Amino acid sequence: MVGKIPCMSCKEKPATVKLIKMVKGTVEELRLCQECAAQNSPYQKKVSQISLDSILAGLLAEHQKAEGAGHPAEGEDLTCPTCGLPFDSYRSSLLLGCSDCYTSFEKYLQADLRKFHGSIVHRGRTPESGPELEATPPALPPPPSTPAPRRSPAEVRRRMKEAVEAENYELAAKLRDELRELETPTTSNS
């Protein structure tokens, strides 16, 4: 190798990279040092601009689209009647609201259970059902049932759903708390 060609960009360091660009039909040849080449490369920046999160979110969305069954149809209002958990909330947290959610969301949960476990059929131990259990009353009275003040909770729930759709989770959380307050029966002291 005879003599070092200086970098065409910074004109200081020796050029070690040959970059060939095609600009509007004309071929342009650049001889650059490592650092300038890194800045000049059309690939460099693009790669670093894509965040890992957005890649994962994209993959997840694709995956869910492919699954199909995992998502309720557009406009379908899916909320567990026992605990008031909207299905969307489960989607984002992976936490169900109560044991009845398994019935409320059964159609969609099955796909998840299969995905997580490769099976949807329980083969483990079953509950103890001795005479002692028969004699025991249910652990807790059922939670305060929802039909208290009807009108406004429905409104709050609608707004909460909108907030979730708009991905305004902060507002959604506030509305959820508000909804819980509303649904706490005030006459339960009797």
Place this chain on the structure above:
Amino acid sequence: MPDNVNVRQSDAWLDRSGPQESVVVSSRARYARNLPHVPFPMRARPAELRGVAEVVEAAVNNTGVFSSGLRVDLGDTPAVDRTYLKENLLISTEMEKGGENRFAYFSPDIRLGLMVNEEDHLRMFALEPGYQPHEALRAVIELETQLNRRLHFAYSPRYGFLTACPTNTGTGLRASVLMHLPGLAMTRKTGDIMKSMPQLGLTARGIHGENSAHLGDFFQVSNEFTLGKSEDEILQTVVTVVEQIIKGEEQARQGLYQQNRTVVEDEVWRAWGLLTNARVITSNEAVQLLSKLRFGIDQGFLKDLTHRELNRLVIDVHPGHLQYDSAEAEDSAVRDRLRAELLRRRLLKKSGEN
């Protein structure tokens, strides 16, 4: 309720030795259970949480399993105590945060434990020192049966026991074995083993469970799936793989000792040198060096130390443990000094080089 809890009692499990303790620290089995129709803890109102706590406590008292053990009201326990329990591997990070209507119960020997109102209404476990996964499963089944005679659990004939997160549905069982794998780490084989875990239906976590690093070459291997298999099948999956890892670790240690005796000896004695001479030491550094000593015992060095004592030291150098002993240790610089003192005191006393 007489609730003057001394969390130091919870060290009891670290004082027992178990089989194959040079590779296995402990074996654990846990069940997740919930009460039917009541919102899961993350979604329940305070009154509902209180209701769950009361119903469970009545059942617990009725079984007598935890009587004369520890009862911890996490809403009423200082943060130092909560961290102490967490570092002793007895409560989760979630429970460490505290909170009203959350309780933990432990049997006097800390073989059995129960967390109330964590992610699920009940999380119960059995913990055995060394390699005793079958004993742990048997013990947790016994505990679950006892409680189930007094409590209804949310259950569906099709999906099994119903849990807050569907990744636990079915058996609600997590069987795990906490392993110390310095030989495989030194021969750079842990990476491959950990990569193969998901294909085997298993996961490997660090010493403090989810999201914790594999500090000091401690690995916790457990089942990933809880539905579609019986308890015995789940345990079998874990046991088969764990036994192979134990064998691999033993071979790696032997190979290292035969082929690189000087290097191995040097590593162990350097760790000894640092641990017994340092004046300031972080918990990460201490755990890494103690890991080397733990390995050294197995090779016949450090005759006066036992695996049990080293397990204990690995836990005792954690920040919360130092803070429990001395309020001064709230400052991390002071803590690093106190940690170095503790290590010198404990290690030099044991070796008689005082």
